[in-house]
Amino acid sequence: MSQNQEQKGAGLGFFETYLTVWVALCIIIGVAIGQFLPIVPDVLSQFEYAQVSIPVAILIWLMIYPMMLKIDFTSIVEATKKPKGLIVTCVINWLIKPFTMYLIAAFFLKVVFQNFIPEALANDYLAGAVLLGAAPCTAMVFVWSHLTKGDPAYTLVQVAVNDLILLVAFTPIVALLLGITDVFVPYDTLFLSVVLFIVIPLAGGYLSRKYIVQKEGIEYFENVFLKKFDNVTIVGLLLTLIIIFTFQGDVILSNPLHILLIAIPLTIQTFFIFALAYGWARAWKLPHNVASPAAMIGASNFFELAVAVAISLFGLTSGATLATVVGVLVEVPVMLALVRIANNTRHWFPQVSKGN
Numbered sequence: 001m002s003q004n005q006e007q008k009g010a011g012l013g014f015f016e017t018y019l020t021v022w023v024a025l026c027i028i029i030g031v032a033i034g035q036f037l038p039i040v041p042d043v044l045s046q047f048e049y050a051q052v053s054i055p056v057a058i059l060i061w062l063m064i065y066p067m068m069l070k071i072d073f074t075s076i077v078e079a080t081k082k083p084k085g086l087i088v089t090c091v092i093n094w095l096i097k098p099f100t101m102y103l104i105a106a107f108f109l110k111v112v113f114q115n116f117i118p119e120a121l122a123n124d125y126l127a128g129a130v131l132l133g134a135a136p137c138t139a140m141v142f143v144w145s146h147l148t149k150g151d152p153a154y155t156l157v158q159v160a161v162n163d164l165i166l167l168v169a170f171t172p173i174v175a176l177l178l179g180i181t182d183v184f185v186p187y188d189t190l191f192l193s194v195v196l197f198i199v200i201p202l203a204g205g206y207l208s209r210k211y212i213v214q215k216e217g218i219e220y221f222e223n224v225f226l227k228k229f230d231n232v233t234i235v236g237l238l239l240t241l242i243i244i245f246t247f248q249g250d251v252i253l254s255n256p257l258h259i260l261l262i263a264i265p266l267t268i269q270t271f272f273i274f275a276l277a278y279g280w281a282r283a284w285k286l287p288h289n290v291a292s293p294a295a296m297i298g299a300s301n302f303f304e305l306a307v308a309v310a311i312s313l314f315g316l317t318s319g320a321t322l323a324t325v326v327g328v329l330v331e332v333p334v335m336l337a338l339v340r341i342a343n344n345t346r347h348w349f350p351q352v353s354k355g356n
Contacts, residue, residue, distance in 0.1 A: 128323025
């Protein structure tokens with residue numbers, strides 16, 4: 001077998017290979033539904049609690065559940081004994097990312113684009129960018145990890161540690177960068193997201209794995225049962241996009257220029273943080289299945305939390321809230337590009353984890 005055939009065989013499946021096309025179609029479908037069938041987002045908006053859409057949460061659960069199935073719970077303990085990957089993601093997310101987000105966003109929004117964006121509005125957009133930068137991803141990172149064949153147990157530990165830090169670090173970082181002393185963190189959004197996106201799928205994966213292995217054996221579980229979920233994550237992602245863009249159609253169509261201008265620093269920041277974490281992981285010779293999720297967590301954002309805080313601080317129609325929504329819009333296409341980069345550079349990293 002040739003090297004190209006080996007890479008193809010070990011790479012992405014049909015859905016993953018053309019994922020960019022499916023994403024573009026889902027964005028178009030979502031915007032069209034929002035414009036021509038407004039009753040759909042009106043009905044879906046009734047199923048929301050603490051800024052978290054329950055239909056979207058269910059679909060994200062479907063995306064995460066197959067990855068949770070793969071977790072051998074003895075490997076969680078082993079993951080905690082390998083601190084390098086945790087050090088990379090924690091240092092990048094909490095000592096670097098919020099501050100580079102502020103600097104990059106301020107440079108573009110207040111200097112480069114000063115002729116296009118009024119100063120007061122640029123400050124609002126900057127505030128939204130900071131809220132995104134101070135909130136590393138909780139849910140979708142499991143999808144990006146799955147698409148890059150990340151270690152599910154290690155990814156879980158990485159996300160859990162970042163969530164614990166978020167509880168105490170988010171407020172002071174946002175207050176410092178924005179000069180706001182009364183930052184209100186909607187803990188109901190934070191805790192609901194942790195329950196929906198970590199606790200429930202983790203418990204479901206654990207109970208399913210235990211039951212199937214006891215009943216059918218580990219060979220059946222790994223070679224038959226798991227393969228039934230090969231495309232569930234991708235289908236869940238595409239349906240999630242349709243729902244998200246069903247809600248965001250008006251925003252996209254009414255603010256095209258400002259959305260583009262906001263998206264530029266957010267995109268640059270995402271690539272920069274990914275490159276920094278990924279390069280550090282490579283320098284430390286971390287295995288690819290640890291390095292990739294470590295970089296993905298910092299590159300993606302906990303946009304539900306950022307949107308909720310923006311609304312509570314600045315109002316539903318504020319520029320800060322719009323900026324956090326743009327974070328939602330650019331997240332998936334940009335992260336898919338990073339997934340492709342990570343998969344194409346797998347050979348840069350050792351494949352076996354040894355004391356990392």
